[in-house]
Amino acid sequence: MAHILIVDNKKNMLTVLRMMLEEEGHTIRTATDGLTALETFKLIECHLVISDIRMSNMDGMQLMSEIKQIAPDVPVVLITAHGSIESAVEAMRQGAFDYITKPFEVNQIKSTVAKALEVYDLRRENRQLREEVRQQYEFRNIISRNSKMQHIFEIVRQVAPTPTTVLILGESGTGKELIAKAIHGLSDRAHQPFVKINCAAIPHDLLESELFGYEKGAFTGAHQQKKGKFELANGGTLFLDEIGDMQLSLQAKILRALQEQEFERVGGISPIKVDVRIIAATNQNLQQLMDTGKFRQDLYYRLSVVQIHLPPLAERKDDIPLLAQHFLEQYNRQLNKQTVLSAETYRLLTHYSWPGNIRELQNVIERAVVLSPTETITPTALPETFEKMNSEPTDSENYLRRLENGETLPELIEDIEKQIIAKALATSKDVQAQAARLLGVSRSHLHYKLKKYGLISDDETETD
Missing domain, CATH: 3.40.50.300 (P-loop containing nucleotide triphosphate hydrolases)
Known part of the structure; x- marks a missing residue:
């Protein structure tokens, strides 16, 4: 059953309400003033608050306002011996679930409590459903383990x-x-x-x-x-x-x-x-x-x-197989097919540079599903760019061939470094400070390398 907090400055009223609601199977906590009630509310699980309006140090309206800020789903029922139409309207306007004047009937309290708890359950259920929707929305269609x-x-x-x-x-x-x-x-x-x-x-x-x-x-x-x-x-x-x-x-x-x-x-x-x-x-x-x-x-x-x-997708190589499979399943459903990617196709997709990023990968997979004559998508269903890539040796194969032809490892490393520095400088439009940031080195270190590899003249100074 429910956990209910009852607040009233008259102990006999607390006793009556406690006995009445405990008979219904509810767990009851009580307080004799607004401040104590607020501190109690912060410490316990509470599904409903029943509070008198006129109390010392914090009245029922103030207490309700504080509770609504902490737990807006928890209904608050206000009771008073000094009721008026104006005060009832104001209480409801500020968010009270109900407003009851003393003396009241036992059945009136029980009925109000039952309705308030029903509303609480509905509010809580709606909040949970909204949270489920949010979780389903979270990163929907964003597939990554990178x-x-x-x-x-x-x-x-x-x-x-x-x-x-x-x-x-x-x-x-x-x-x-x-x-x-x-x-x-x-x-x-x-x-x-x-x-x-x-x-x-x-x-x-x-x-x-x-x-x-x-x-x-x-x-x-x-x-x-x-x-x-x-x-x-x-x-x-x-x-x-x-x-x-x-x-x-x-x-x-x-x-x-x-x-x-x-x-x-x-x-x-x-x-x-x-x-x-x-x-x-x-x-x-x-x-x-x-x-x-x-x-x-x-x-x-x-x-x-x-x-x-x-x-860019080129920096998310570990995501390419996941994304490729996602798009494959998507277009298989749309086109009523059951295609799969061959191991060689996966290899080419993973090693491609993807200048068009995920959008390009999606287009390539859609094309492959449409054009593949068999259920297994081989490299022949990929654009010509991949055929050229497949026929050309990889960088590692080229490096091994150079070593086999007598080039030493230090010479090879220096040549690779020279190419990377030259490309960074060209990308930065010859601005050395920007090229240094791109390479992750200091400007003085980059300047030294530029002179070493003859990429600038000896008398040329560092540029901003």
Whole structure:
């Protein structure tokens, strides 16, 4: 049965209520004032509170308010010998389950308690169901056993319940939108809208009206008022994908909407208040865009309270077999097939560099399921890129061949190091400080290596 806390400053009333409800099989705890009751409530399991209103040091209304903050699902029944319609209305408005005036009938108390406990059970069941939905939503369609991704999942779990803005960085096809949806799904806004907009896919002159909406007559063709993405996401989450492509003039308006949670529609003069959580994403280097004046520094810091860097698929080699199998099962169901991947196909998939990341892997698997003439998918069902890869020797095979031809291991290692440094320098556009960061070495060490391998002249100095 239930655990019930009864609060009244008259001991005889506590005794009557205790005996009455213990007969029903309930476990009863009592307190003679509000403060003692609150301390008791914090220490015990409690399914229902019955409290007098007029008490010393903390009255029943104050006690109810404190209890609702701690455990909103627990019903509170208020009783009083000084009842009035006004006080009853106020008690119900503040969240009381019921309001009973003394003297009361035994059956009235028993009936009220039974109904209150039924409501408590329903609230608890609904909360459990919502939690199950949240757990099912958690990282749905994000398949990974990679340690970097597991660390990201932990960050998502920590940031999701907060209103904090999040900036997701990563190459195209790495799953930025899935992470954004996971954050939304694990938040208190999960049952509110998740609205997304791709800032790169909409012409710049139309993006403002898409985000903020417009009033009738705001421009040619605006025949009626239209709500923008901010209004549609009210109470929920707005996902700004590819925010690095947004023009500076619009960035200023986004910053204001973030800071003040209000904006005006295009052609409007009245500010519109919203409650929106912002998650942004980009595949661009925002630091470089800021350096060149193409992205506002204040907006960057506002968006990047928490940053999540998604690794490319090439850095998640251990996930490739899992993802390949997931997509294989998905397209087998859609196409009513029963294909499997051969061991050689798995090997090629794992060793491929995947410049298009997960999206490219998904497309490759779909193509293979469609084109494979047999149930076993062999490398012949893969794109030509893989055929070329299969016919060419691997790096390790090339290295072994060079050693067999008389090259020493130190010579081979130096040549590999020279190639890597040259590539890092080219990627960094000859900025040595950036190349050093990329390689994880000091600038002085990199400068030494550049001179050693003749990649710069002896009189050339370090560059920023």
